[in-house]
Amino acid sequence: MVLQDLGRRINTAVTDLTRAPTLDEKAFDSMLRDIANALAEADVNIRLVANLRKTIKTTVKFSELPPSANKKRIIQKAVFDALVDIVNPHQTPYQPKKGKSNVIMFVGLQGAGKTTTCTKLARWYMARGFKTCLVCADTFRAGAFDQLKQNAIKAKIPYYGSLTQTDPVVVARDGVEKFKKERFEIIIVDTSGRHHQEDALFAEMVEIQNAVQPQQTIMVLDASIGQAAEAQSRAFKETADFGAIIITKTDGAAAGGGAISAVAATHTPIVFIGTGEHLLDLEKFNPQSFVSKLLGMGDMQGLVEHVQSLKLDQKETMKNISEGKFSVRDMRDQLGNIMKMGPLSKMAGMIPGLSNMMGSMDDEEGSVKLKRMIYICDSMTVKELDSDGKCFVEQPSRMTRVARGSGTSVREVEELLTQHRMMAGMAKKMKGGMQNMQKAQGQLGGANRQQQMAAMQKRLQSMGGAGGGGAGGMGGGGMPDMASLMKMMGGGGGGGMPNLGGMDMQKMMGMLGGMGGGGGGGGGRR
Known part of the structure; x- marks a missing residue:
C-alpha cells in the first residue's frame, strides 16, 4: 500500500535524523529533502510539498535553536503539524442528529x-x-x-x-x-x-x-x-x-x-x-x-471507537477473570472477538508503533490461524469448553477426538491448551487487579470523554503498550511489548512463550481485554 510506504519513508527520514550523532543543519536539510521526495512520489501536489518544506524550516529555525533545546522533539512536532496541515481542510462537516431524519x-x-x-x-x-x-x-x-x-x-x-x-x-x-x-x-x-x-x-x-x-x-x-x-x-x-x-x-x-x-x-x-x-x-x-x-504513531481514539462499535459482550469473561477463572469457553469467546475486529493490519495501524513493525505480514494467514483455533474449540463438548482444560491432560484421547472433529492436528490442540493454561494463570494473577479496575471504571462512568481516554492510555501503558500520541511517538515511541507481539505473530516465537502458529494469543487477548474496558468499551460492560 502506497500510503503505508509513504509513512515508513517519512518516519525513517525523521528517525535517521534524530538518531544521528550530530544534529546539524546539513542533516536537517537532508531530512527535508527525503520527506519532500517521498510526498512527491506519493502524488502530492508539488506546490503543497514546497510549502511543507518552507513551513517546517520556518517553524524549526534550526540555526536559531538554543543549545539546551530538545531539537529532536521540535523537529518531530514540526513535521507532524506540517503534514496535518496538508490534509486539513479546516472545515467542519455536518453532524447527523439522533431523533430526527x-x-x-x-x-x-x-x-x-x-x-x-x-x-x-x-x-x-x-x-x-x-x-x-x-x-x-x-x-x-x-x-x-x-x-x-x-x-x-x-x-x-x-x-x-x-x-x-x-x-x-x-x-x-x-x-x-x-x-x-x-x-x-x-x-x-x-x-x-x-x-x-x-x-x-x-x-x-x-x-x-x-x-x-x-x-x-x-x-x-x-x-x-x-x-x-x-x-x-x-x-x-x-x-x-x-x-x-x-x-x-x-x-x-x-x-x-x-x-x-x-x-x-x-x-x-x-x-x-x-x-x-x-x-x-x-x-x-x-x-x-x-x-x-x-x-506509525497509532490512533487510540479510533481504536476505542472501533471496539465500542462492535458491541463485544465480554461481561461473562471479565466476571470470570475478576474471580481468577478462565475456561476454554472464555478463550473461544475472546478468539471470536478478535476475529470481529477485522484484519490484524487494520487493528495494528491504530496501535502506536505497531504498524511500522507489520512488514509484509499476511492478514489472510493470521485469519486462517485464528479460525483453526476456533474450529478446535467448536469441536469440544459443553463440559470440555466450561472446564479448566485438565480433563484433556487426564484423558489424552479427548485431544485426538477434538483434532479429528476440527480437521486439525493433535499438536495444534496441545498448543491451544498450552495457551489456555498460560492465560488461566494470568487470570489468577489478575484477579485482584481486575476487581480494582472495575471499581475504578464504575467511578469513571460519569467522567467526561477526555478523562476516560486518559485512563485508557494508562491502562495500555500498564500492559506494556505506549500511550504514544503526539509527535513524540515517532521513531519507535517505546513499544517493547507490541514489538514482541509482532515478532511472535510473524513466527519468531520470543521469550519462550508458547504460541500457536506464531501468534501469541496471551498478548493478543490481553490487549483486547484492555480495549474492551477502555472508556466504557465492550457492550455489556457498563
Missing part, C-alpha cells in the same frame, strides 16, 4: 465505489445506535439495485428501490418519504455515477437533490485518480455543492496521498476513507489521527 445523498464518478460505500456508511451509523436505511436511486447502471440489495441484506439494513420505475427522481423521493414516515434517522440515497462533462446526468443529480432535500451531500472519490481529484471535486462542488467527501480504495497501489491532499485544497472536509472491500473497512477521517497512523 438525516438525509445523506451520495454523488461521484462511475466506478468510485459509491454503492459499496453507501452500505459501509449505513453500517457505521447503525453500529453507533442510529436507525439507518438505504435508497437506490441509481436506475442508470444495470445491476445497481441488485448490488445495493445484496449489500443491505448482508449488513441487515432496510432498503428501498424499484426494478420497474426508471425515473431516479421518483425513486429517490418515494424512498425518502417512506423512511421518513417510519422515523429512520439516517437515510442514505445512492445515485448514478457520472462524469463532470455529462451535463444531462449533472442536471438529474440536481433534480434528485431538490426532490429529497438532503442535509448532507457526500462525494465519493477513488484514491487512484490522484491529483485529478481536485478538478473533479471542484466540478461537482459547483453543481451539487456537496459538503463532504469520502475517499475510497486507499488500500490499493495508487498514490492516495495525491487525492487526499488535492481534496484538502478544495477546503471540503473528508469524512471517511475506505480501506478495503469489507463492510468494516471504513475509517472516520481526522487529520491528526490520519497522520498519526501514517507515521
Whole structure:
C-alpha cells in the first residue's frame, strides 16, 4: 500500500535524523529533502510539498535553536503539524442528529465505489445506535439495485428501490418519504455515477437533490485518480455543492496521498476513507489521527471507537477473570472477538508503533490461524469448553477426538491448551487487579470523554503498550511489548512463550481485554 510506504519513508527520514550523532543543519536539510521526495512520489501536489518544506524550516529555525533545546522533539512536532496541515481542510462537516431524519445523498464518478460505500456508511451509523436505511436511486447502471440489495441484506439494513420505475427522481423521493414516515434517522440515497462533462446526468443529480432535500451531500472519490481529484471535486462542488467527501480504495497501489491532499485544497472536509472491500473497512477521517497512523504513531481514539462499535459482550469473561477463572469457553469467546475486529493490519495501524513493525505480514494467514483455533474449540463438548482444560491432560484421547472433529492436528490442540493454561494463570494473577479496575471504571462512568481516554492510555501503558500520541511517538515511541507481539505473530516465537502458529494469543487477548474496558468499551460492560 502506497500510503503505508509513504509513512515508513517519512518516519525513517525523521528517525535517521534524530538518531544521528550530530544534529546539524546539513542533516536537517537532508531530512527535508527525503520527506519532500517521498510526498512527491506519493502524488502530492508539488506546490503543497514546497510549502511543507518552507513551513517546517520556518517553524524549526534550526540555526536559531538554543543549545539546551530538545531539537529532536521540535523537529518531530514540526513535521507532524506540517503534514496535518496538508490534509486539513479546516472545515467542519455536518453532524447527523439522533431523533430526527438525516438525509445523506451520495454523488461521484462511475466506478468510485459509491454503492459499496453507501452500505459501509449505513453500517457505521447503525453500529453507533442510529436507525439507518438505504435508497437506490441509481436506475442508470444495470445491476445497481441488485448490488445495493445484496449489500443491505448482508449488513441487515432496510432498503428501498424499484426494478420497474426508471425515473431516479421518483425513486429517490418515494424512498425518502417512506423512511421518513417510519422515523429512520439516517437515510442514505445512492445515485448514478457520472462524469463532470455529462451535463444531462449533472442536471438529474440536481433534480434528485431538490426532490429529497438532503442535509448532507457526500462525494465519493477513488484514491487512484490522484491529483485529478481536485478538478473533479471542484466540478461537482459547483453543481451539487456537496459538503463532504469520502475517499475510497486507499488500500490499493495508487498514490492516495495525491487525492487526499488535492481534496484538502478544495477546503471540503473528508469524512471517511475506505480501506478495503469489507463492510468494516471504513475509517472516520481526522487529520491528526490520519497522520498519526501514517507515521506509525497509532490512533487510540479510533481504536476505542472501533471496539465500542462492535458491541463485544465480554461481561461473562471479565466476571470470570475478576474471580481468577478462565475456561476454554472464555478463550473461544475472546478468539471470536478478535476475529470481529477485522484484519490484524487494520487493528495494528491504530496501535502506536505497531504498524511500522507489520512488514509484509499476511492478514489472510493470521485469519486462517485464528479460525483453526476456533474450529478446535467448536469441536469440544459443553463440559470440555466450561472446564479448566485438565480433563484433556487426564484423558489424552479427548485431544485426538477434538483434532479429528476440527480437521486439525493433535499438536495444534496441545498448543491451544498450552495457551489456555498460560492465560488461566494470568487470570489468577489478575484477579485482584481486575476487581480494582472495575471499581475504578464504575467511578469513571460519569467522567467526561477526555478523562476516560486518559485512563485508557494508562491502562495500555500498564500492559506494556505506549500511550504514544503526539509527535513524540515517532521513531519507535517505546513499544517493547507490541514489538514482541509482532515478532511472535510473524513466527519468531520470543521469550519462550508458547504460541500457536506464531501468534501469541496471551498478548493478543490481553490487549483486547484492555480495549474492551477502555472508556466504557465492550457492550455489556457498563
